[in-house]
Amino acid sequence: MPLPNYRLFLRFNSGQSGEVNLADELEGEVFGALRDPALFATASQHPVMRTVVWANGADLAPEFLFELLQGQRQQQAA
DSSP states (O other): OEETTTEEEEEOTTSOEEEEEOGGGOOHHHHHGGGSHHHHTTOEEOTTTOSEEOTTSOEEOHHHHHHHHHHHHHHHHO
16 A cells, blocks of 8 residues: 555565555666656555556565565664
């Protein structure tokens, strides 16, 4: 579920959930376009791949999102 400021609320099959901040990840031709709030807000779960996809064709691997969430949690706890 897309949230303001380039964040997503994610829930994984493991039962873990939380907000991940993608602001530092939105670079390059495909992902840089997601800095447009209207395009970022098109985030949804792909029905087959079960990962986050956007209207411009961008997608992120669930493993990457899980590791990013864990890393951001560790930074917040420090």
